Amino acid sequence: MTQFELASATRFGLQTSPSTFYMRLGRRELFICRDTYVRRYRVNPLIECSAGVEAGHLQILLLRRWLLVLSRAPG
Structure with missing residues (x-):
């Protein structure tokens, strides 16, 4: 079963927007946000x-814009 929740607090050390x-x-978490981090290296334009x-x-x-963070769910 999939649970959708709006992130109201900072998760994974990222600011929410x-x-x-x-x-x-299941036992995995997916966090998606706009990327605001300024990288000091050349980034691949697609992924x-x-x-x-x-x-x-x-x-x-x-696409240099969306950041997906995959992790294991606590507990």
Whole structure:
């Protein structure tokens, strides 16, 4: 079963905005937001993958604008 929740607090060390949402799929979490981080390196224009801020997190940057954070749900 999928749960949709609006992120009202900071999650994954990122600031929330009106275009942010959080989704839980079983034991996994998906956090999607607009990317505001200024990167000091050249970013792939379509998709960029990197390790997240915390262990077990995967960050995917889509179209240089949308940041998807995949992680394991607590508990």
